[in-house]
Amino acid sequence: MKLELLDQLRQTNPVVLNISNFVTVQDVANGINAIGASPIMSEEIAETDEMVAISSAVALNLGAFSKPQVAHILKMGQSANANHKPLVIDPVAVGAISYRKQVATDLMKQFQVDVIRGNAGEIAALADVEWQAKGIDAGSGDQDLVEIAKAAAVKQQCVVILSGETDVITDGQKVARVHNGTPLFQLHVGSGDMLSSIVAAFCAVSDGDYFEAAQTACLVFAATGELVANQLKEERPGTFAAQLMDELHLVSVADIEKIAQFD
Numbered sequence: 596m597k598l599e600l601l602d603q604l605r606q607t608n609p610v611v612l613n614i615s616n617f618v619t620v621q622d623v624a625n626g627i628n629a630i631g632a633s634p635i636m637s638e639e640i641a642e643t644d645e646m647v648a649i650s651s652a653v654a655l656n657l658g659a660f661s662k663p664q665v666a667h668i669l670k671m672g673q674s675a676n677a678n679h680k681p682l683v684i685d686p687v688a689v690g691a692i693s694y695r696k697q698v699a700t701d702l703m704k705q706f707q708v709d710v711i712r713g714n715a716g717e718i719a720a721l722a723d724v725e726w727q728a729k730g731i732d733a734g735s736g737d738q739d740l741v742e743i744a745k746a747a748a749v750k751q752q753c754v755v756i757l758s759g760e761t762d763v764i765t766d767g768q769k770v771a772r773v774h775n776g777t778p779l780f781q782l783h784v785g786s787g788d789m790l791s792s793i794v795a796a797f798c799a800v801s802d803g804d805y806f807e808a809a810q811t812a813c814l815v816f817a818a819t820g821e822l823v824a825n826q827l828k829e830e831r832p833g834t835f836a837a838q839l840m841d842e843l844h845l846v847s848v849a850d851i852e853k854i855a856q857f858d
């Protein structure tokens with residue numbers, strides 16, 4: 596865990612390039628901005644190389660793509676590799692829709708991702724583990740989450756984040772777990788998308804240690820949500836979302852250290 600990365604991120608203000616989904620794009624842009632990085636979104640394949648060149652990390656969200664967008668995602672992943680920019684992918688709903696799993700796995704044969712961030716249903720699908728995913732949600736299953744995450748990391752040769760009540764972060768060998776968080780995240784669609792792009796922002800200042808960047812991003816995001824939840828008397832998804840944005844901007848390393856729970 597390297598919480599100093601949060602201060603480095605704010606000092607550097609790295610540009611994070613995203614292909615987002617149309618559902619959560621605004622949250623993702625503001626989440627990146629609030630924590631101290633600089634978001635830019637793209638929908639035009641012709642600008643890909645120039646976009647990647649000015650960026651310090653790339654996040655590809657597979658939340659709602661059309662065929663032309665798959666070509667764009669492919670080009671951006673390949674350009675990120677060619678330009679040595681860290682590459683994060685969020686394989687939304689690959690556990691529920693077989694077409695999506697096919698597209699995601701085909702894409703990952705054609706570029707090398709550095710970090711995959713998904714919930715249990717998504718990571719289990721990529722690991723070919725039996726699981727009942729439910730739409731964009733994690734769903735249910737009884738296999739061990741650490742083993743699922745490790746299997747996906749070995750398969751794709753990258754760092755995997757399996758997020759949920761406990762976030763599991765692994766490179767296939769080393770494993771870290773973040774126990775912070777709040778169930779309120781599940782009441783705000785796009786919490787996961789925000790996390791994936793914030794992971795990219797931490798990768799941008801990580802000097803190539805994406806396992807450490809992924810752990811730190813998970814701790815910062817989950818602990819920030821927990822700090823907000825601690826201030827709310829009842830479940831208020833709208834208030835939570837607004838205050839999460841505030842707290843991503845205000846939270847300090849010291850605030851996080853006070854409540855951090857990881858191993």
Ligand SMILES: Nc1ncnc2c1ncn2[C@@H]1O[C@H](COP(=O)(O)OP(=O)(O)OP(=O)(O)O)[C@@H](O)[C@H]1O
Pocket residue numbers: 713714715731732733758759760761762775776777778780781783784785786787788790813816817
């Ligand atoms: N039950 C829970 N308790 C605590 N924290 C949680 C819980 N569920 C999710 N989180 C936290 O919510 C954040 C988003 O992760 P989640 O696994 O919900 O993503 P997701 O399913 O892809 O979400 P989305 O559908 O919004 O994209 C992470 O920081 C995770 O730690």
Ligand SMILES: Cc1ncsc1CCO
Pocket residue numbers: 616618619658659687731784785788
């Ligand atoms: C609800 C939804 N549908 C496709 S993407 C998305 C947002 C969560 O990623």
Ligand SMILES: [Mg+2]
Pocket residue numbers: 687688714731787788
């Ligand atoms: Mg998601």
